[in-house]
Amino acid sequence: MEPIKKHTGIGVPLRASNVDTDQIIPAVYLKRVTKTGFDDALFANWRKDEKFILNREPYSQGTVLVAGPDFGTGSSREHAVWALKDYGFRVVISDRFADIFRGNSGKQGLVAAQVTQDNVELLWKILENEPGTEVTVDLENKTVLCGSVEVPFEIDDYVRWRLMEGLDDIGLTLQQEGKISEFEKSRPAWLPKTQ
Amino acid sequence: MAEGIASKPRTLAEKVWDAHTVVKGDGGKPDLLYIDLHLVHEVTSPQAFEGLRLENRPLRRLDLTIATEDHNTPTEDIFSTIADITSRTQIETLRKNAAEFGVRIHSLGDMEQGIVHVMGPQLGLTMPGMTVVCGDSHTSTHGAFGALAFGIGTSEVEHVMATQTLPLAPFKTMAITVDGTLKPGVTAKDIILAVIAEIGTGGGQGYVLEYRGSAIRSLSMEGRMTICNMSIEAGARAGMVAPDETTFEYVKGREHAPTCELWDQAVEYWKTLPTDEGAQFDREIFIDANELEPFVTWGTNPGQGIPLSQAVPFPEDFQSESDTAAAQKALDYMGLTAGTPMKDIPVDVVFLGSCTNSRIEDLRAAADIVKDHKVAENVRMMVVPGSQKVRAQAEAEGLDQIFKDFGADWRFAGCSMCLGMNPDQLAPGERCASTSNRNFEGRQGKGGRTHLVSPLVAAATAIRGTLSSPSDLEPATA
Structure with a gap:
């Protein structure tokens, strides 16, 4: 994962609440078996x-989505994050994120920055008027400059640290291999096995 | 389990969490949690298998992993080649990956094949006190057994495959107490739609929900699964019900359920799981079951629901500006006029299926209503059992014949029109009464309009052609 400490790019005001992952990427696009090529x-x-906002210049060049x-x-599809990243977005700003989406973002280097709705309204006004x-999003200082x-x-x-360091979660966990193996020895015998 | 923790009263969710903590995170780091069961399907796994391959990593615990095909599979002509080439590729990719890594798979045509959240419990793989994950947000379904079960993204799917663990930040707990007795015709689906209307689609964010109270205790496992299934629609990753005799009865004797001494050990442990007296929840919600009526959604998120006896709400009646705007946008999309009684709304399609309501009990309840009736003119009804086993059971009970005589389409198992990845889709503008879980724009097909309902309301609606509850029906004349 590419480390991301600070990002600057055109802000896109998306005046909609409850933007579910079916809107971000409809199910018919989930049939691909790759991790890239979801920008369309x-x-x-x-x-x-x-x-629609992304069909208008200069918003179509945006990299910071303000929603x-x-x-x-909704759906856990990580394709939603891949599609946002493939299009060019590096940051999504919102007052509240769904838990799974936020988790997926952190794993893929997309910054999910939580900004109060009052401030989101402020950003919307600036981005619509001009x-x-x-927009500059600074992970070190946790600020959004618009x-x-x-x-x-x-x-x-913890997510911020991983984003800034560009760390791979699996690699980090595998450092705990000894503890995982130790834990496995204590699992009760009644637990099911698939094979 | 760490000493000292046991002395403090804990909730069900905390007990399961503590029992699976491999490494306690310090200084704001997440805990590392062990995963007892990983369910895999074709849509969210290909990139995870590819990730393992690229890093030359094995799948750590094949014996805790199981796959099936559900999201993308056809529900008719299942024995011919899948026409859609991208769907076919995805399913073939899962089969190839399962063979290469050694994952047990139940493919199309297999008796255990079906919606992943119907398959797990049916095999007895879901049990109290376990941690269960799947690359699907409706994994919350398995919480009905007192398991901590939640949906994960593809990166996490790969993480579980490689390590059988997940780093997770601790959650908050919310008690949802539903006390009282449900009126006839009111079901688990109506409870959960009422809960989501109450707390909103974001109300559960960051929480694990625990459903409690006499109305929950009196539900069957199927009903509890329906409720836990839709926890995610309230924003919660997981929902749980404490295990009790109903749970043990359901698990006992299933293929992977423990037997003899192991069964006794398991039950003894399961009985320690319910939330301790005096344990604190971060938030509590109370719902009076006596007051509940059949519920239906009018908008484009599952929180936009009202009792079926009411009318389409006026956007200006909402408290906040953003709710008013969202309601207006939803009514425009749904093609509805504020003030219209919900029961006057005609539908084109009725869908009985999905991981929310496709179990044998759901099919029995709907069949009981449509028996000796004919489907309304201009309405098509599709019945999609949750698994091939449910389908076989329904056929053994003659339910398929009841649905066919009624004029409904009797299909093979899968996710089908719940998300419309396969050919089972609404046409633009079509309106559907659906027993599924999401009424998002375009969810069931581009331009399709979805009203979420219980199986009973779905059945009554198919008879009358407008959104209806069984109490609206004339006695059968046959």
Whole structure:
């Protein structure tokens, strides 16, 4: 995973709450067996509407998505994160993220930055009034800078550390191999085995 | 289990968590949790297997892993080649990966094949006190047994394959107490739709829900699975019900259930799992079961639900500006006018199936209603059993004939129209009363409109052609 300490890019105001993962990537696009090539699938149904924000310049070049509360609800599909990343997004900002989506983001180097809804509204106004405004997300200081406005964001400290270091979770866990093997010896005998 | 923890009263979820903690995280690090059962399906696994291959890592515990094909599989013509080439590739990829790594798989045509969350419990692989994961958000279903069960993303699927563990940050606990007696025609599905309407689609974020109270205790395992299944629609990764005699009775005698002494050991342990007297929940919700009515959704998220006896709400009646905007957007998509009685809304399709409501009890309940009736004109009904075994059981009981005589389509097992990855989809603008779990825009097919309902409401709706409960039906004339 590429380390990410600070990111600057065009902000995209997405005025919608409850953006579920079926909207982020409809199920018909989940049939692929690769991890990349999902950029065309991102918001596929909404993108058919020419007024949709990503069909408008300069938002189509955006890399920081600013959305309403409860982003990423529903299905566990990590394809939602792959599609956002493939399109070019590096950061999603929202007041509330669904737990699984937030977990998936952290594993794939997509920053899920939690910003209060009041501040999201503020960012929306700036990004709508001045399309193309760049947003800088600083993981070191946990701040979002948009035009002249700076607001704080929340993110789990452990996830932040992994993002900044670009660390692979599996590698980290395998360092605990001894403890895992030890644990396995104490598992009760009634537990089922599939084979 | 660490000493000292036992003295403090704990919740069911905390007990299962503690018993699976391999490494306690310090300084804000997550705990490392051991996973007892990993369920695998074709959609969220190919990239995980590929990851193992690229890193030259083996799958650590084949004996705790099992795969089936469900999301993408056809529900008719299952013995011919799958026409959609990308679907076929995905299923063939799972078969190839299972063979290469040595994973047990139940493929299309196999008696155990079916929706992954129907398969696990049916084999007796889901038991109290276990940790269960799957690359599918409805893994919460297995919490009905008092297991800690939750959906994971593909990176986590790969992580479990490689290490049989997951690093997880501790969660908060929420008690949802449902006391009282359900009125006739009110089911587990109505309870959970009412809960989600109450706490909202984000209300459970960061929590494990524990469903308690006399109305929950009186439910069958099927009903408890329906409730835990939709915990994720309230934003919670997991939902649980404490194990009791109903649970033990359901597990006993199944293929992978322990026997003899091991059974006794297991039951003895399971009886220690219910939440201790005095244990603290971070949040508590109370629902009066006596007051519940059949529930139905009117909007495009599962929190947008109301009793079936009510009318489509007015967007301006919502408290917050964003709820008003969301309601307006939902009504536009759903093609509904505020103030219309829900029971006046005609449907085109009725879907009985999904990991929420496709078990034998669901099929029996719906068959009992449609028996001696004919499906309404202009309505097509599809019945998709949760597994091939459920299908066989239903056929042994003659339920298939009841559905066929009624005019419904009797299908093979799979996820089917719940998410419309296979050909079972709504056409744009079509309206569906569905026993599934998500009414998102386009979920059941692009432009399709979904109303979430119980199997009883689905059956009554198929007879009348408009959203209906069994109490709206005339006595059968046959």
